[in-house]
Amino acid sequence: MSTQESYVTDDGRTIGPTVMEMKNITLRFGGVNAITDISFDIREGEIRAIIGPNGAGKSSMLNVISGFYVPQEGEVWYKGAKRPQMKPYEVAQQGIARTFQNIALFEGMSVLDNVMTGRIRQMNAGLLSQALWKGKAQKEEVENREVVEKIIDFLEIQAIRKTPVGRLPYGLKKRVELARALAAEPSILLLDEPMAGMNVEEKEDMSRFVLDVNDEFGTTIALIEHDMGVVMDLSDRVVVMDYGKKIGDGTPDEVRNNQAVIDAYLGVAHD
Amino acid sequence: MRFGPVEAGFREDLNLSQSSQATGGLASIPALLQRNATLFAEKDAYREKEFGIWQSWTWAETEKEIEALALGLINVGVNEGDFIAIIGRNRPYFYWAMVAAQSIGAVPVPVYNDSSAEEMAYILGHCGARFVIAEDQEQVDKVIDIQDQLHQFEHMIYVDPRGMRKYDHHQLHEYSHIQDQGRAAYDEWIVDLKERRAKLTYDSTCVMLYTSGTTGKPKGVVLSNRNIVESAKNASEFDNLRADDEILAYLPMAWVGDFIFSLGQAYWTGFCVNCPESPETMMTDLREIGPTYYFAPPRVFETQLTNVMIRMEDAGKFKYKMFHHFMEHAKRVGPNILDGKPVGFMDRLKYKLGDFLVYGPLKDTLGFGRVRVGYTAGEAIGPEIFEFYRSLGINLKQLYGQTEATVFITVQPDGEVRADTVGVPAPDVEIKIADNGEIFYRSPGTFVEYYKNPESTASTKDAEGWVATGDAGFFEEQSGHLRIIDRAKDVGKMADGAMFAPKFVENKLKFYPDILEAVLFGNGKDRCVAFINIDLTAVGNWAERNNVAYASYQELAGHPRVLDTIQEHVEAVNKSVAADPMLSGCQIHRFLVLHKELDADDGEMTRTRKVRRVIVENKFSDLIEGLYDGSPQVSTETEVTYEDGRKGAIKATLDLRDAAIVSTASKVAAE
Numbered sequence: 001m002s003t004q005e006s007y008v009t010d011d012g013r014t015i016g017p018t019v020m021e022m023k024n025i026t027l028r029f030g031g032v033n034a035i036t037d038i039s040f041d042i043r044e045g046e047i048r049a050i051i052g053p054n055g056a057g058k059s060s061m062l063n064v065i066s067g068f069y070v071p072q073e074g075e076v077w078y079k080g081a082k083r084p085q086m087k088p089y090e091v092a093q094q095g096i097a098r099t100f101q102n103i104a105l106f107e108g109m110s111v112l113d114n115v116m117t118g119r120i121r122q123m124n125a126g127l128l129s130q131a132l133w134k135g136k137a138q139k140e141e142v143e144n145r146e147v148v149e150k151i152i153d154f155l156e157i158q159a160i161r162k163t164p165v166g167r168l169p170y171g172l173k174k175r176v177e178l179a180r181a182l183a184a185e186p187s188i189l190l191l192d193e194p195m196a197g198m199n200v201e202e203k204e205d206m207s208r209f210v211l212d213v214n215d216e217f218g219t220t221i222a223l224i225e226h227d228m229g230v231v232m233d234l235s236d237r238v239v240v241m242d243y244g245k246k247i248g249d250g251t252p253d254e255v256r257n258n259q260a261v262i263d264a265y266l267g268v269a270h271d
Numbered sequence: 272m273r274f275g276p277v278e279a280g281f282r283e284d285l286n287l288s289q290s291s292q293a294t295g296g297l298a299s300i301p302a303l304l305q306r307n308a309t310l311f312a313e314k315d316a317y318r319e320k321e322f323g324i325w326q327s328w329t330w331a332e333t334e335k336e337i338e339a340l341a342l343g344l345i346n347v348g349v350n351e352g353d354f355i356a357i358i359g360r361n362r363p364y365f366y367w368a369m370v371a372a373q374s375i376g377a378v379p380v381p382v383y384n385d386s387s388a389e390e391m392a393y394i395l396g397h398c399g400a401r402f403v404i405a406e407d408q409e410q411v412d413k414v415i416d417i418q419d420q421l422h423q424f425e426h427m428i429y430v431d432p433r434g435m436r437k438y439d440h441h442q443l444h445e446y447s448h449i450q451d452q453g454r455a456a457y458d459e460w461i462v463d464l465k466e467r468r469a470k471l472t473y474d475s476t477c478v479m480l481y482t483s484g485t486t487g488k489p490k491g492v493v494l495s496n497r498n499i500v501e502s503a504k505n506a507s508e509f510d511n512l513r514a515d516d517e518i519l520a521y522l523p524m525a526w527v528g529d530f531i532f533s534l535g536q537a538y539w540t541g542f543c544v545n546c547p548e549s550p551e552t553m554m555t556d557l558r559e560i561g562p563t564y565y566f567a568p569p570r571v572f573e574t575q576l577t578n579v580m581i582r583m584e585d586a587g588k589f590k591y592k593m594f595h596h597f598m599e600h601a602k603r604v605g606p607n608i609l610d611g612k613p614v615g616f617m618d619r620l621k622y623k624l625g626d627f628l629v630y631g632p633l634k635d636t637l638g639f640g641r642v643r644v645g646y647t648a649g650e651a652i653g654p655e656i657f658e659f660y661r662s663l664g665i666n667l668k669q670l671y672g673q674t675e676a677t678v679f680i681t682v683q684p685d686g687e688v689r690a691d692t693v694g695v696p697a698p699d700v701e702i703k704i705a706d707n708g709e710i711f712y713r714s715p716g717t718f719v720e721y722y723k724n725p726e727s728t729a730s731t732k733d734a735e736g737w738v739a740t741g742d743a744g745f746f747e748e749q750s751g752h753l754r755i756i757d758r759a760k761d762v763g764k765m766a767d768g769a770m771f772a773p774k775f776v777e778n779k780l781k782f783y784p785d786i787l788e789a790v791l792f793g794n795g796k797d798r799c800v801a802f803i804n805i806d807l808t809a810v811g812n813w814a815e816r817n818n819v820a821y822a823s824y825q826e827l828a829g830h831p832r833v834l835d836t837i838q839e840h841v842e843a844v845n846k847s848v849a850a851d852p853m854l855s856g857c858q859i860h861r862f863l864v865l866h867k868e869l870d871a872d873d874g875e876m877t878r879t880r881k882v883r884r885v886i887v888e889n890k891f892s893d894l895i896e897g898l899y900d901g902s903p904q905v906s907t908e909t910e911v912t913y914e915d916g917r918k919g920a921i922k923a924t925l926d927l928r929d930a931a932i933v934s935t936a937s938k939v940a941a942e
Contacts, residue, residue: 011437012436012437013437145323146322149322149323149324150322152322152323153321153322154433156549158323158548158549158551158552159548159549159551159552159555161323208434211434212433212434215434215436215437216433216434216436
């Protein structure tokens with residue numbers, strides 16, 4: 001699977017060539033194989049889902065992409081070049097942002113401040129300038145605040161702009177986390193179970209936001225999700241994992257009819 | 272009502288000599304816009320909070336924006352006499368859209384933006400709208416859903432492009448693109464625009480508003496420029512509104528009140544209309560703007576008061592004591608100070624201190640720090656709620672009106688404000704009371720007609736221009752103020768001939784913060800029973816405070832301790848009802864707390880949140896039966912409609928309770 005031609009989806013989005021490719025990734029913790037020899041690619045502008053039962057290694061996979069885990073074997077190719085071993089912040093600098101399964105926000109800070117932290121890569125005024133709030137620091141903050149405000153507007157969280165994150169309900173925290181990831185203006189957005197623990201209405205809202213992000217900003221999205229309905233509706237292609245192995249890869253329809261996938265989800269009688 | 276040179280004197284101070292005859296100059300909203308763009312050119316006309324900042328447009332800029340849109344609309348083919356539906360929340364773009372539509376001889380039809388697709392289908396179909404201006408994807412989707420039923424529909428224009436890139440844009444246009452096209456085609460269409468604008472007269476249609484109506488299908492009320500301009504002028508002069516006033520536009524644009532306040536009066540006096548960032552930020556935005564002229568239905572005031580009280584319960588001991596001490600004082604002297612009645616020196620001094628310590632900061636928090644004139648309308652307001660705001664020094668008044676009257680029928684003048692009346696006839700309004708108590712009025716604001724409904728027009732408005740309000744009331748002899756008893760058609764007779772006025776009792780119930788809504792039954796029966804909706808905020812807070820666990824609205828509503836509290840309220844109301852010799856028969860014998868909130872999506876209420884009595888009565892007939900046959904419990908299943916139009920059902924077993932009755936000489940309690 002190398003670079004392919006761009007194509008246009010049924011709903012009018014353009015899916016570009018491969019932007020990231022995982023080649024034969026194996027990740028071990030001691031004697032446990034979390035991921036065994038998995039390869040797949042992510043194409044520009046698509047929504048790529050990684051699904052699988054609990055413990056299948058989905059979050060580990062995301063952590064490999066984000067540079068948090070270093071696989072023992074295999075290579076990560078990004079924008080046509082092999083990625084050397086990197087610290088997570090270096091990966092972030094390459095334009096890969098993420099949200100976490102167990103919300104990782106600054107609870108005591110306001111929503112606005114939390115989202116502003118997503119702009120940290122774009123701010124490089126010196127300590128003195130920051131402390132005196134003069135010159136470059138001030139200019140930077142105004143520019144970045146503008147970007148952040150657009151995202152706040154986009155995700156419809158104006159009403160909680162000044163609310164400390166700790167006081168927000170779960171569904172909104174998830175949205176704030178998405179806002180912070182978006183603030184980094186990533187080219188690839190990794191979402192770790194963006195809809196876990198949400199009710200139907202919140203899931204619908206979140207799905208809408210994910211689609212809109214992809215549509216408006218052209219952001220490539222890789223997401224992990226449990227809710228099959230959501231995954232099948234949202235994604236262009238799906239990777240299915242079970243016990244650290246890839247058991248399926250393809251469009252939602254292909255995956256839905258894949259016997260190995262059906263077995264993994266519905267269970268299969270042991271002879 | 273004829274408009275002649277007699278009125279000219281009023282306008283001399285405004286330097287509007289050309290307007291001595293309305294037809295000469297200010298016969299329409301677009302004409303007022305042109306005047307404002309010259310007279311108040313650099314003054315802010317609109318503000319909207321967006322991206323965390325208040326964006327503003329001066330009157331001169333507003334004129335340009337509206338002109339560009341008007342040209343753009345001509346460019347896409349809007350003809351004179353076309354109807355343009357406008358679906359969105361309060362944003363400058365939609366106010367501009369209305370004026371742009373008027374400028375080119377089209378009729379704006381604002382539609383409630385929370386209407387379901389079927390409700391929209393009816394309205395858009397009824398007026399035959401060729402064009403729709405909608406806010407965002409949500410509204411666009413609704414219209415697309417019903418498009419097949421709309422034979423005259425041609426083009427839709429949206430403001431917020433988000434999520435709509437993939438839509439088929441044959442009939443769909445972005446608002447700003449329409450404006451750009453308008454600017455580009457300036458030379459081509461400007462003459463046409465000017466000609467169309469010049470054709471507007473005092474009698475051309477200004478707007479068509481659909482009344483939600485507590486019964487039947489909505490009716491399209493046609494209001495002329497005369498209706499709007501005259502009413503706006505009279506009311507602005509009545510309250511001395513000025514160009515430097517500020518209002519917050521947050522009430523539904525399809526409601527006549529918003530049209531008069533945010534368009535009619537704003538264009539007449541030139542004050543600034545501020546639009547909140549989103550419906551949820553309304554309270555913050557209110558505080559940031561600090562409006563000087565404010566209006567809200569009683570419910571908004573109730574909610575705010577409930578919030579204040581809840582937060583005071585959580586305050587420290589010192590603050591709590593100080594608050595209650597000074598509020599006690601304010602209650603005693605505040606309204607008198609406001610009305611300019613004599614108040615002792617020491618009391619005034621203490622009030623000043625209270626203002627510094629409590630009232631001032633509180634008003635500021637509520638966003639009422641600068642309110643010169645405030646109105647509540649639409650429903651009766653609880654006397655305690657009303658007094659609370661007045662005692663703080665907020666000039667809150669009541670008015671009585673309806674869409675067909677272009678709002679104003681009666682208003683309370685400064686210094687003559689009371690909780691139980693709705694004031695004296697508004698300027699230029701004549702009122703008469705029929706033998707059965709029904710109120711009739713005649714005024715320059717009297718509507719032209721119900722669109723495509725001559726029967727209803729004829730049955731509401733007679734040949735001499737008198738309009739039946741459908742409300743029963745009487746003038747108080749000593750003060751000359753009007754008092755409303757109830758909807759005339761709701762006023763009935765009990766089996767023994769005693770008067771049955773449900774709203775009178777329901778309002779008394781609703782004045783308790785715990786009770787959100789109440790519906791009384793008993794017309795033609797020997798005794799009255801009631802449905803009650805609890806207020807989730809107030810009761811929920813109480814539950815938290817008293818360690819009452821609950822998982823849902825339904826569970827809380829059925830909690831025995833909640834029922835106990837409601838029973839106390841009901842019995843207290845019975846006592847108060849018994850004291851009224853005319854209505855003592857309306858005491859509540861049995862009641863229940865409903866397992867769901869009455870909701871507009873289920874058709875149980877209008878979009879302006881008035882109970883549709885007949886629908887509630889039919890829908891819950893099993894419960895009413897249970898209340899009358901004495902059963903202690905009733906199991907029921909109710910269909911509910913979710914906001915996205917899907918339906919579901921909830922099952923519940925409700926406790927029906929007896930309430931103590933105060934026996935009166937004229938009537939023996941039936942227990």
